[in-house]
Amino acid sequence: MSLNRHAASNPSPGRDRPGREGFRNLRRALSYLGHYRRTAIIAYFALFVSTGAQLMVPWLVRRIIDTITEGMTANMILGLPPQVQAGAAARQGTTLDQLRLDASGAEDAIIAVCIAIVIFAVSRGVFSFIQNYMAEKLSQSVAFDFRNELFAKIQRLSFSYHDNHQTGQLMIRATDDVEKVRMFVGQGLLFSLQAVVLLVGTLIILVLTNFKLTLVALPVLPLALVIFMVFGALSQSLFTKLQVRLARLNTILQENLAGIRVIKAFVREPQEQARFDEAVDSHLAQNLRISLLFSFIFPLVFLIANLGQAAVLYAAGIQIVDGTLTLGEWQQFSLYLVYVFFPLGQLGFIISLMSQAAASSTRIFEILDAQNAVESKPGAVELGGVTGHVRFEDVSFRYFKSGDYVLRDVTLEARPGETIALLGSTGSGKTTIINLLPRFYDVTEGRVLIDGHDVRDVTLPSLRSNIGIVLQETTLFSGTIRDNIAFGRPDASLDDVIAAAQAAAAHDFITAFPQGYDTPVGERGATLSGGQKQRVAIARALLLNPSILILDDSTSSVDLATEYQIQKALDRLMEGRTSFVIAQRISTVLNADQILVLEGGRIVARGTHEELMESSPIYVEIYNSQLEADAALDDETAPIAGEEVRS
Ligand code: ADP
Numbered sequence: 001m002s003l004n005r006h007a008a009s010n011p012s013p014g015r016d017r018p019g020r021e022g023f024r025n026l027r028r029a030l031s032y033l034g035h036y037r038r039t040a041i042i043a044y045f046a047l048f049v050s051t052g053a054q055l056m057v058p059w060l061v062r063r064i065i066d067t068i069t070e071g072m073t074a075n076m077i078l079g080l081p082p083q084v085q086a087g088a089a090a091r092q093g094t095t096l097d098q099l100r101l102d103a104s105g106a107e108d109a110i111i112a113v114c115i116a117i118v119i120f121a122v123s124r125g126v127f128s129f130i131q132n133y134m135a136e137k138l139s140q141s142v143a144f145d146f147r148n149e150l151f152a153k154i155q156r157l158s159f160s161y162h163d164n165h166q167t168g169q170l171m172i173r174a175t176d177d178v179e180k181v182r183m184f185v186g187q188g189l190l191f192s193l194q195a196v197v198l199l200v201g202t203l204i205i206l207v208l209t210n211f212k213l214t215l216v217a218l219p220v221l222p223l224a225l226v227i228f229m230v231f232g233a234l235s236q237s238l239f240t241k242l243q244v245r246l247a248r249l250n251t252i253l254q255e256n257l258a259g260i261r262v263i264k265a266f267v268r269e270p271q272e273q274a275r276f277d278e279a280v281d282s283h284l285a286q287n288l289r290i291s292l293l294f295s296f297i298f299p300l301v302f303l304i305a306n307l308g309q310a311a312v313l314y315a316a317g318i319q320i321v322d323g324t325l326t327l328g329e330w331q332q333f334s335l336y337l338v339y340v341f342f343p344l345g346q347l348g349f350i351i352s353l354m355s356q357a358a359a360s361s362t363r364i365f366e367i368l369d370a371q372n373a374v375e376s377k378p379g380a381v382e383l384g385g386v387t388g389h390v391r392f393e394d395v396s397f398r399y400f401k402s403g404d405y406v407l408r409d410v411t412l413e414a415r416p417g418e419t420i421a422l423l424g425s426t427g428s429g430k431t432t433i434i435n436l437l438p439r440f441y442d443v444t445e446g447r448v449l450i451d452g453h454d455v456r457d458v459t460l461p462s463l464r465s466n467i468g469i470v471l472q473e474t475t476l477f478s479g480t481i482r483d484n485i486a487f488g489r490p491d492a493s494l495d496d497v498i499a500a501a502q503a504a505a506a507h508d509f510i511t512a513f514p515q516g517y518d519t520p521v522g523e524r525g526a527t528l529s530g531g532q533k534q535r536v537a538i539a540r541a542l543l544l545n546p547s548i549l550i551l552d553d554s555t556s557s558v559d560l561a562t563e564y565q566i567q568k569a570l571d572r573l574m575e576g577r578t579s580f581v582i583a584q585r586i587s588t589v590l591n592a593d594q595i596l597v598l599e600g601g602r603i604v605a606r607g608t609h610e611e612l613m614e615s616s617p618i619y620v621e622i623y624n625s626q627l628e629a630d631a632a633l634d635d636e637t638a639p640i641a642g643e644e645v646r647s
Pocket residue numbers: 001004005006163399400406424425426427428429430431432433
């Protein structure tokens with residue numbers, strides 16, 4: 001029996017919807033940066049300094065080249081016969097004194113500029129280190145916040161939400177989507193600011209140094225920008241599809257890991273392998289498509305950049321020959337030109353990062369904003385000192401607004417300490433009834449009362465800590481046996497844990513392990529047998545000491561002696577508590593204070609065994625078909641279990 005049925009598939013709504021909503025959500029994601037204002041300020045300050053230092057370098061290179069050429073010219077003229085020197089100097093537009101100064105000071109000037117270049121290079125290095133580290137810290141912190149919020153929310157979300165969302169999909173959101181947003185917050189935002197600063201700064205310098213040459217280079221820029229935008233848009237849809245395929249891969253992987261036993265038992269390995277292969281293939285194909293685009297785009301852009309360079313070279317060459325451009329200015333200009341193409345390339349990349357992050361933040365906020373169907377209402381009171389008086393008043397229920405009623409007009413009353421056995425065929429609504437007690441779902445009509453309190457009027461934690469649940473399929477968590485028994489009361493002392501384990505007939509097998517109570521159990525308790533897990537679960541419920549119990553009294557496929565021990569443990573657990581039992585066993589039914597027979601969501605018969613044998617043909621039929629075989633089994637166990645079963 002499972003308390004929660006995952007409705008097969010409902011691919012996450014809202015996927016593939018970048019658009020305006022995506023960007024609104026992206027802005028909202030960016031508002032998380034506000035929690036780390038200091039780090040952000042340092043990162044952005046470092047960005048401005050390092051970009052500024054970067055912008056200085058071509059200017060310094062120009063200074064060096066100009067000093068070199070001036071020195072060379074000076075030496076050349078000073079090497080001429082003295083009578084022509086003055087004339088040559090005048091033709092260069094300078095004086096002999098100036099030339100002597102140029103020649104003697106050239107080395108010092110070059111050294112000074114070299115030192116300046118080193119200083120700027122070092123400060124660029126230092127500040128880009130600070131910028132990168134702070135950006136990484138910022139993005140990791142934001143991702144940390146998102147992961148925590150998502151986890152907390154997923155834990156709070158009610159069963160009906162989980163019914164409609166695949167685990168694999170939720171996992172992708174908590175991992176991959178957070179990563180996409182993190183990438184943008186960390187790199188995209190900073191890079192785009194850097195690109196803009198570099199682009200604008202460079203363009204201003206270019207216009208100021210040589211307006212004509214800038215005009216020659218300019219037409220290439222919009223062309224490159226258009227290519228990058230097209231590339232951004234193309235890659236965004238490819239990336240979105242990639243994420244869908246990744247989610248599918250993840251779902252298959254998760255199902256296979258969780259269901260490995262079933263897969264092996266049904267010898268489904270080849271089919272599952274094929275299913276996985278198919279998903280991996282489609283993921284690979286999509287990745288290759290993206291690589292193709294990337295491999296194509298960069299040569300194209302370099303080609304355009306080279307065309308621009310050729311045009312600039314031509315125009316600059318003419319100007320140099322004309323004497324209107326110095327070699328230094330030309331070198332400076334070409335270096336700045338590279339600075340223009342670099343941010344353009346970055347912007348293309350950022351556009352794709354941004355679209356991905358927008359889609360991902362939409363998916364993240366979809367979870368964070370999801371309405372929780374079941375919540376403690378404002379002003380809910382603590383449910384304390386419960387005696388275990390439970391009433392269902394005209395309860396009707398359906399899982400979905402538009403769905404069929406699964407329960408109709410269910411009215412029942414359990415007095416403190418009573419055992420209520422629920423009987424009925426599969427799908428008759430037994431699990432649904434017990435789902436309403438701890439508010440795994442809320443009633444559609446009617447009321448569920450505990451000690452006179454509507455369960456919707458009390459706080460959820462206080463409600464649930466009064467209800468113990470033991471199901472046939474037991475979930476244990478990675479940790480020790482002791483941790484698992486103390487799951488509902490982590491502060492319980494070892495003595496309390498041992499007492500609970502003894503009552504649950506678990507103490508002997510636990511102490512038989514070399515590490516005793518500190519024995520680690522694997523993920524989902526894989527190292528314990530079914531019967532052992534069940535007894536650990538019983539001990540867990542006993543330790544919580546709830547006044548109300550929900551039980552599934554069927555035992556896993558265990559040998560008769562173990563079954564008897566489990567039964568004994570269950571009986572001890574039920575002592576003095578109001579118990580709702582999905583009854584599979586004759587002894588439970590015989591001992592129950594009330595038996596409720598369900599059919600199609602209605603209670604069709606109620607009473608004790610004797611009463612129902614008299615009055616209810618349906619009960620007699622169930623008794624004969626489902627319980628008699630069990631009764632025969634119980635007779636077999638009688639020599640060991642006799643006095644307990646018949647008590
Ligand atoms: P039982 O425990 O008696 O086998 P259930 O209470 O599990 O019966 O199921 C009653 C009906 O409700 C069935 O028709 C079942 O398909 C439906 N049902 C159970 N759980 C869900 C769920 N989470 N979402 C939608 N329908 C459900």
